[in-house]
Amino acid sequence: MDAGEEAARKQIAIGAERFVSAARSPLQARCVQLARMGCVVFHYDMIGYADSVQLSRDLAHGFRTQRPEMIGTESWGLFSPQAESLAQSVMGLQTWNSxxxxxxxxxxxxxxPSRVAVTGASGGGTQSFILAAIxxxxTGAFPAVMVSTAxxxxxxxENACxxxxxxxxxxxxxxxxPRPLGLTSANDWTVEMATKGFPELKALYRLLGAEDRVELHRAEHFGHNYNHVSRTAMYGWMNRLFRLGLPEPVLESDFHFLNPAELTVWDDAHPAPKGGPDFERRLLRRWRDLLWTCDPQPPFWLTPPVFRHVFGKGLEIVVGRTLAEAGEVAWEPRATREPAGEGWRIQAGLLRNRTYDEALPALSFEPVGSRPRATVVWVDGRGKAGLLGPDGESPADGVRRLLAAGLRVVTADLFELGEFRPDGRPLRQTRRVDNPREAAAYTLGYNHSLCAQRAHDVLTLIQWARQSGDPVWLLAVEGGSPWAAAAMAVAPGALEGAAMDTRGFRFFAVSDIRSPDLLPGAARYGDLPGMLAVGLPRWLALAGEDGVSPWLAKVAAWREAAIEGVEAPPAAATDRLLARLIERVRP
Structure with a gap:
């Protein structure tokens, strides 16, 4: 990009630059100077800039509004619910390019190969520290004007869910x-780096015995930049890192400014490849097809350890919490109802997760007169109201059947269900941060999705149920299967068995980035069947599915687990699953 001669002269006037050519293109300036210092320099165009325009700058850097024509399970584009469910992002593409x-x-x-470093500013600074992290x-990294606590x-x-x-x-x-790290600050979001962020980095390097390997070069008298002052700091850092032996400070000299026609790699013999929406769709589909974790059939070479490592660890990242991390859970009963002669007791109260400062309105149903033989965690898309009869106080018929079988039943209003909704209306769209641009990463890059939060709540329920020491079973109906499956995937071995009405749900088919069921990355690991396979207990009953997924069948064979398909119309699915669950739990 050419800043132009007028802007260049203003930069020289304030001491930010020395030469017009460098002020017009700080990118060219640092490439030229590093080469003059004896370095091999490779600069690539970030997506949407210069010669890399198959995905346009407006799309990659200026995306604002969801595109209905780029949403769908057959063809989709960046920033769509499908792309998010597969963890496909511009950030990911640029990191791959790096x-x-x-x-x-x-x-x-x-x-x-023993002397290789990366540097960049702003978005290039983001790419620099991300590349260095992975x-x-x-050998080292010098991300300029990007690292901060702001x-x-x-x-x-720069964002991804x-x-x-x-x-x-x-x-x-x-x-x-402990590899060498150089940073710069300016009068931008890095302005407080010297007191917020850098001291902590310095302490870490000190802990690793490498305190002299981290540097912050302050230039808060300039705005956001990679100007001559900051570049000079970088040249000195590279000089010492690569042991070039040049006298410092290493100062730039003038160079011949190259215009876009001189810089482009495209010509008549090497025409620029076509881009546009059709290319974008093909790219993302190809990206998905290259992932063996998205194949309909598991590969022949797949082994249990590989499956557990790839799917298990991947879904732990997607869900964001495991049962081992579920935290300290405490039950605070608020009211008890035990009608004479009915044979059951209901306790209402708050289920507190003290580790995460979370609280769920919850119910515990228990048979009276004998110790429960097991606990059923009932996850209902309607919240705990789905387990109550028409009077709103007594157990619903399905709960009565479980109580009659000697089972305890626990449930809760997961986040944004039931008592979390004072108006009584189901949540249709989730909250988002105060940013008008319709990219999910601005919200979900920094916050767990509602679907993940509800999965965390299911983990809290399972943790509570396990405190009794009795076997724990899971039942998910009426739209509760996405959260239950996600929780089950990160709680392997915790359940005796599970029964679910999936209603054919797939994360990849979610059509709104603000859907309560959007879970970024979930479709990358076999979607809902992949979750069930990772968390597969010894017995699983499924309604709403068109047969058993090959992934589930493969894992069931490894674990000698039983999977039952329950055929039932939607209205009868819960009753059929209850019957199978009761029959399975009976001694």
Missing amino acids: IRALDFGLSLPEVD EPRL MQGGCTC GLRIGTGNVEFAALNA
Whole structure:
């Protein structure tokens, strides 16, 4: 990008630059100077810029509004619910490009693989610290004007669902330790870095015996930049990192500014590839098809350890909490009802998760006169009201059947169900942060989705049920299967068995980025059947499915688990599942 001569002269006047050519293109300036220092320099265009326009700049960096024509299970585009369910993002694509750029650089015979670093500013700074976090082949990183405890990345190219939940750019930069790390600050969101973020990085490097390997070069008298002052700090850092032996400060000299026609790689012999919406759709479908975890059939070479590692660990990240991390759970009864001669007792109260400061309005149904033989965790899409009869106080018929079989039943209003909805209306769209751009990552890059939060609530229920020491069974009906399946996937071995009416639900088919059932990344690991396979107990009854998924069948064979398909019209599914569950639990 060319800032133009007028803007360049203003930069020179305030001491930010020395030469018009460098002020017009700080990108060219640092490439030229590093090459003059004896470095091999490879600069690639970020998506949407210069020659990389198969995905346009407006799409990759300026996306604002959901596109109905790019939503669907047969063809879809970036930022759609389908893309989010597969964890497909511009951020992911750019990170892949960074990895491939490193691959290319290391393939050159003149490159010393023991002396390789990455640098960039703003969005390029984000790519620099992300690449350093995941790439052990790098010797060091110098992300400029991006690492801070304040704004974490304003562009759609810097955000992805799940990326910064409970963490942020300072911790990402810390993943580079103990390798050398250089940073700059300016009069932008990095202005407080010297007191917020850098001291913690310094402490980490000190802990690792490498305190002298992390540097912050302050330039708060300038706005957001990678100007000559900041670049000079970077040149000195590279000089020391690569042991180039140049006298410092390393200063730029002027160079011939190249215009776009001189820089482009495309010409008549090498025409630019076509882009546009059709290319975008093909790209994302190809991306999905390359994932063996999305294949309809498990590969012949798949082994239980590989399955547990890939699917199990992947879904732990997707759900964001496991049963082992479910926390300290305490029951606070508020009211008890035990009608004479009825043979049952209901306790209403709050189920508190003290670890996460969460509370659920919950119900416990128990048979009177004998100790329950097991506990059934009932997950109902209507909340706990779905387990009460027409009077709103007595157990519904299905609960009575379980009580008569000697079983305890526990349930709760998961987040944004029942008592969480004072108006009584089901939630149709989830909350989002105050950002008009319709990209899910602005909200779900920093916060768990509602679907994940409800799965966390199911884990809290399971944790509570296990406190009695009795066997625990899971029942999910009336739209509760997505949250129950997600919880089951991160609670392997906790359940004796499960019965679910899935209604054919698939995360990949969710059609709104604000749907309560959107779970970013869930479709990447076999969708709902993949979750059931990871958490498969010894017995599983399924209604609403068209047969047993090959993934489920494969895992069932490994674990010698029984899977029963329950054929029933939707209105009768709960009754059929209850009958099978009671029959299975009976001694």
